[in-house]
Amino acid sequence: MADQTLDMCGYACPMPILKTKQALAKMNTDEVIEVTCTDQGSKKDFEAFCNQLGHKLLSQKNDGNKIIFNIQKN
Amino acid sequence: MPNSKEMTVIASKGTLDWAYPPFILASTGIAMGKEVTVFCTFYGLNLLLKDLSHLRISPQGNPDMPMKMPFGPKWFQAIDFSQKIPNIFWNIPGMELFATRMMLKTFKNNGMASIEELRSICVEMGVKFIACEMTMGMFGFSRDDFIEGIEFAGAATYLDVADKSSQDLFI
Numbered sequence: 001m002a003d004q005t006l007d008m009c010g011y012a013c014p015m016p017i018l019k020t021k022q023a024l025a026k027m028n029t030d031e032v033i034e035v036t037c038t039d040q041g042s043k044k045d046f047e048a049f050c051n052q053l054g055h056k057l058l059s060q061k062n063d064g065n066k067i068i069f070n071i072q073k074n
Numbered sequence: 075m076p077n078s079k080e081m082t083v084i085a086s087k088g089t090l091d092w093a094y095p096p097f098i099l100a101s102t103g104i105a106m107g108k109e110v111t112v113f114c115t116f117y118g119l120n121l122l123l124k125d126l127s128h129l130r131i132s133p134q135g136n137p138d139m140p141m142k143m144p145f146g147p148k149w150f151q152a153i154d155f156s157q158k159i160p161n162i163f164w165n166i167p168g169m170e171l172f173a174t175r176m177m178l179k180t181f182k183n184n185g186m187a188s189i190e191e192l193r194s195i196c197v198e199m200g201v202k203f204i205a206c207e208m209t210m211g212m213f214g215f216s217r218d219d220f221i222e223g224i225e226f227a228g229a230a231t232y233l234d235v236a237d238k239s240s241q242d243l244f245i
Contacts, residue, residue, distance in 0.1 A: 021105035
């Protein structure tokens, strides 16, 4: 179960990344955030985002047109 | 310096459409842990004005801009009018405002943040903005016309910042 959830459905790039960054800033290391969004470009973007900052992309699931990411804070 | 975590953007355009790339890239850069400086010069100065409501798009002389209507049935929305309307049509007074309204509606329909919103996120997240002092003088702007918290400087200041950065984008 995630420690935090963030619903970014309907928001286009770069809002899902920006809001995730802001939410992560308020979290502790190793806590997990679940981000749901509909921006299809974010599939690649969240990988790059986690890669740059050392966060762990635990999972990435598709649910219809929604994409659900679980990210563990570095 | 391939490992530098600094990034710079030169924002040189001030139309509504071209206002997006600098703010999108700057805010994303910050989100990805970089230090970001945006140097606003020439028409890019518009992006730092307190009031952004005057930003427009211009289909005139811009034949690569897709012109799809943000309302109506699907078949209607799929028509690209840029291929059907002669460019001279956009000379008619009021058409630029109409095109701007349509573009704003398209942005909204697609969940894009407004320029005001993106800019305030940039400021909040710590993007450094430099307004080109030379262009300010040339276009008759004063410091009071611009948002708080920005720096006023010139090309040398920008190049000094860019010297330490590893990603420099001209927009």
